[in-house]
Amino acid sequence: MIQRIAIIGMGTMGPGMAARLARAGMQVSAYDVAPPAIERAQSMLGVAETVLDSLGIAAPSTGSGTVRFTNDIADAISGADLVIENVPENISVKAEVYRLIDGLVAPDTIVASDTSGIPITQLQAHISNPARFVGMHWSNPPHIIPMIEVIAGEQTADETVQTIRELIRSLGLLPVVVKKDVPGFVENRVLYALLREVVDLVERGVIEPEDIDTCVSWGIGYKLAVVGPMALLDMAGLDIYNSVSTFLNSDLADRKDVAPMVGKKIAAGTLGIKSGEGIYSYTPERIVELQRERARKLVAIRRILEGTD
Numbered sequence: 183m184i185q186r187i188a189i190i191g192m193g194t195m196g197p198g199m200a201a202r203l204a205r206a207g208m209q210v211s212a213y214d215v216a217p218p219a220i221e222r223a224q225s226m227l228g229v230a231e232t233v234l235d236s237l238g239i240a241a242p243s244t245g246s247g248t249v250r251f252t253n254d255i256a257d258a259i260s261g262a263d264l265v266i267e268n269v270p271e272n273i274s275v276k277a278e279v280y281r282l283i284d285g286l287v288a289p290d291t292i293v294a295s296d297t298s299g300i301p302i303t304q305l306q307a308h309i310s311n312p313a314r315f316v317g318m319h320w321s322n323p324p325h326i327i328p329m330i331e332v333i334a335g336e337q338t339a340d341e342t343v344q345t346i347r348e349l350i351r352s353l354g355l356l357p358v359v360v361k362k363d364v365p366g367f368v369e370n371r372v373l374y375a376l377l378r379e380v381v382d383l384v385e386r387g388v389i390e391p392e393d394i395d396t397c398v399s400w401g402i403g404y405k406l407a408v409v410g411p412m413a414l415l416d417m418a419g420l421d422i423y424n425s426v427s428t429f430l431n432s433d434l435a436d437r438k439d440v441a442p443m444v445g446k447k448i449a450a451g452t453l454g455i456k457s458g459e460g461i462y463s464y465t466p467e468r469i470v471e472l473q474r475e476r477a478r479k480l481v482a483i484r485r486i487l488e489g490t491d
């Protein structure tokens with residue numbers, strides 16, 4: 183049974199994951215190579231805990247369920263039943279972390295990666311016990327979004343997939359097992375198809391960013407939270423889908439590279455919220471306000487969808 187979990191990498195995703203796992207009674211140890219990241223993660227943990235309170239996900243009454251920060255990877259991993267690698271989406275950075283983990287874990291410890299879409303088969307080539315290596319892809323913000331993808335690589339044992347699936351279920355979350363180790367898995371294949379199209383539409387001057395956000399959030403986004411895309415096909419009618427696809431599919435964005443608009447913004451140092459400007463501009467006050475407002479709305483919607491409101 184999984185009780186002790188080490189998270190390696192405490193940037194954007196780590197603190198929310200740690201908070202959520204601790205609420206389920208897990209003993210979490212949290213490590214990052216960068217001391218400022220640990221400092222930031224400590225305050226982000228507090229924010230995530232407040233959101234979990236508002237979701238009604240109470241801390242265990244038994245005194246279990248803690249998050250312990252450490253700047254020593256051996257200390258973080260010692261005694262862990264599960265190690266979740268959560269470092270940047272770069273195969274050589276991840277491989278170097280697996281090399282370190284390899285020398286520290288017990289033979290039966292499961293090592294999971296929160297990769298957004300690097301095939302698990304590629305990642306597990308860098309670890310000496312690939313049968314115990316699995317993809318565990320959380321969605322951002324991880325303390326609020328209940329769905330987690332579970333992905334086996336070619337060498338992952340079925341038992342490893344089942345253990346992680348059961349762990350996610352025991353947290354009260356929704357595991358989705360992806361049956362083939364395709365790049366991007368499923369969530370990001372769907373998201374990136376949408377992102378490629380919206381960036382293309384803005385780049386071609388078809389629509390302004392604010393208007394496409396309204397169109398997607400209040401049109402398909404709002405609807406998809408209630409009616410999944412396969413169910414939506416039935417709601418619209420397969421004959422309609424067939425008619426529209428006949429003229430539309432060949433006109434959809436299909437570029438293989440990344441749109442120039444994105445490269446230009448990155449070259450100018452405008453990366454989004456983290457640099458104060460991206461598609462939109464953000465003041466520090468606006469960032470705090472947006473984070474609060476988004477968490478509040480996501481919590482409210484989730485409670486309604488779960489029927490708890």
Ligand SMILES: NC(=O)C1=CN([C@@H]2O[C@H](COP(=O)(O)OP(=O)(O)OC[C@H]3O[C@@H](n4cnc5c(N)ncnc54)[C@H](O)[C@@H]3O)[C@@H](O)[C@H]2O)C=CC1
Pocket residue numbers: 190191192193194195196213214215216219268269270271272275279296297298299319320321322
């Ligand atoms: N940002 C997002 O929306 C999502 C990201 N992911 C995936 O999760 C993983 C982490 O992503 P983020 O949290 O966004 O990245 P991030 O860049 O915000 O944080 C990564 C953290 O890893 C630390 N780090 C770097 N090298 C390290 C090492 N050798 N040992 C320990 N720590 C190290 C960095 O100091 C940083 O704090 C990536 O694989 C990413 O693709 C998955 C779901 C959503």
Ligand SMILES: Cc1ncc(C(=O)O)c(C(=O)O)c1O
Pocket residue numbers: 297298299320321322323369370
């Ligand atoms: C833009 C973007 N890219 C990747 C991910 C991910 O799931 O890995 C997300 C996310 O929201 O979680 C994302 O927004």
